[in-house]
Amino acid sequence: MKNFLKVIIFSLLVLSAYTLFPNTLPQQKSEPPPLEEKVGALTMDQFVAIGADIFSGARGGFGGCILCHDPKLGRAPQLVNMHVTSEERLKDARYKGKATKGEEYLRESMLEPAAFVVAGFGVPGSNDTQSPMLVISKYLKPWEINAAIAYLQTKEGGEATVTPPTGQEDTGGGAAAGGAAAPPAPAKTPQEAFQKFGCGACHKHEKGGIAGAIAPDLTHVGSIAGKRKPGLSASEYIQESILTPTAFVVPGQPPIMPPGFGDKMTASEFEMVVKFLADSK
């Protein structure tokens, strides 16, 4: 019996170590994209912003073009100056597609990537005749592909030639088609909001259920926020930190907070998060 207990204790200690170690690592939950959406009329700016989200992976369910087209990683060609580059590709002797305009080329490169494979980025052994690019139509609906095109055309100053949805057309793909979609439903609790916006990748908040380790611990932020900047209350300071992260960087901390959460959050989410943090004392 003594030996049996020793073995059990040893086994439980080993299992505890294996379980505790991963809990010290950055914790992030990945939400699926919403099941249904109704796309209404969008302005070109809204349309381009959705394209930017698709590109960066901010829209759930699709890792984003940047996963492969990140210039630092060199997995796939860089997508810079695409309003010019797309026109140039059509003139390339190796081009065998059907596009006649830059916009068509960009669409074709997503739907039929083998039509033109940038030299050096083909499937190994295919002499750049096959593309390793995923079948994008499985992830994006036609209007979303157009949004990505609009973003690529405009991000270095070009003009978008695609038309944003007017709200009348069939946006393609119904419920559960699995495509990326409009912004997910608003978070109902601060914890949900933290997960939704990935705050846990950097920040820690014990009651908020996040355990990041590379940015300030927010567990008791409410007790110090009011002292950060003269003239700003705790709530005002927190609001500013979310809307304009560079306005005040905590001494000793790197300026790594991404901007743009003010645009991504709904007003109710923003209010809820600010109140929750200000009350975290």
Added chain:
Amino acid sequence: MRRKKYAIGMLVFLMVLQLLSLSTAIVAAAEAPKEGAAQEAPKEGAAKEEAGPVFEAPKLKPGDYPQTSWFNSREAVWVASQVHLFFGAFVLAVPIFVLVIEGIGVGTKDERYDHMSHEIMKVTMTAFSLTALSGGVLTIFLLLFYPDFFKYLVRLFQPTVIIYAFAFLGEAVFTYTYYYSWDALRYGTKKWIHLTLGLFLNTFGLTILFIADAWTTFMMSPVGINADGARTAESIWELIHNPLWNALNLHRFIANLAYGGAIVGAYAAYKFISSEREEDKAHYDWMGYTSNFIAISALLPLPFAGYILMAEVYAYSQQMGITAMGGIMAWLFIVQAVLIGAVFLGANYYLWCGMGKISGAERYTPYIKLIATVIICAFLVWLTPHTIVMTGKEMKIIGGSHSPLLGPLGIMPAKNTAANTMILFTFLSFFLYRRGNKGLTVPWAGTGTTFMSAFFAVAWLNIIACGLYGYLVPTAFKVRSSVPQVLSTLSVIVVLLIVDGLMQKNSKSLGPIKWGKMSPRSQYALFLLAISFTWLMALMGYIRSALRQHWHIYTVMRDASPDAFTPTIGHAVIVATTATVIFMGLVIFCFWIAHISTMKQAPIPGIAGASESHGRKHG
């Protein structure tokens, strides 16, 4: 010697027979759907309603997933499937393991192998029932919580489900026949009949494994269906032979062998520390060593099989590959590195302790420190992450999330070099253990040893050089440079075993191996191996499954349940630990049942038919 060759020849012949029978099952599976396809395919030009029962993947909504307030449905299915998989791996692995040992026993005419394989099969009998029970629980949970998905998948794979059921029946028949005929078919020609029974048992076992793998991998890399999930393949073989099937078959087959060895090793370790008689200690020490030997022999090629699986994942979907290695799952590979390191260190520690009981092995003792240092360094490299968890202050001092000093150790060339180094030096531990009490008598012993040392050194240098080369070239070449690294490791194993085998011809013994003279502490290395293997299977199984993200069938059938999210690492490992604890508890139950079956109560005077001989306590 001739008998040994004959025995090996017969085993090879039986293995071929086994593969042939397996291929028959697969062909049957491939042929079966053609009839179904003919019935279900839409008639050209006919209206859809008239075309017969064409079925598509249902477009589900959250309400299609029944929930219960008692427990979380996804976690119930997760734990049930993991526990079933543990048992499945155990009862499929042990018969392979047992057949190999029984074959070795026939070849070497050493009855210890026969006793050991018989004893291990006894433990498996209870595990077999628990496998069926856990499979039943899993099926009930799937029907309860994921009814539409389960129905769709079963319908799509209908012929294989029927074959699976029959294979399970065959497995049951041959398991019981194999075990209960052991003493009746123990010697001479009858032993060959017994081995054949074992072979059939394994044929059914592998058929079950391969069919289950087909379903699993189809969910990750579906082929033969269109975007709506309607079948387009003419033959079900297309669905079975999906891009990841072979890679997973290979990986699971090798992993099961290692797993079977580890669990049996833990059993032997427990019996060793519980035994009081010297001969029992000697028996279980030897059993522990043999199990560990088989577990580690299977563990050495396992990282390569894992590498092939991941390469296939990348080839099928770059997105999926990046999710695994560069996205949300990346940290789990660091956890995996810790586990693999623990396994390698545990296995080596056990061997080093074992060298203490081998007369003559003391000449290799100084090398142990060197081997330990190299393995620990390689372990540290393997677990160094690319992005280091730091406080903001630390990050500011370093200048980013990547350490300029340790950052380079976080990428693939360093990992491949570390993995190959660990394998190479673990092999060296085995090699020295094997040579422990051998006094070489061949005249070229010195030259041979020098040759082997040089070969080992050159191979290791080549592994390091290929790793360094990986830093200088683009990603595609980085990946390719891993091939010569693997070949270097494998060539060392093959060449050294061959040359050493020749050198040991007519070698003289420097003394006996004192079986049973092991410290109890060394046995904990075997427990560590079993626990680590089990937990690692749960962790890696989660990663493989989670690569589908919010899809039941990747990019075809969406998981619309409220639990479609990918959980945090902490959440996932708690589920893995829960499944491991449940499994370990049940395995202890199996061991206890096997033990209690050897006990008999002392007779009570006055009971008719009670006698001294019946009342004796065994074991």
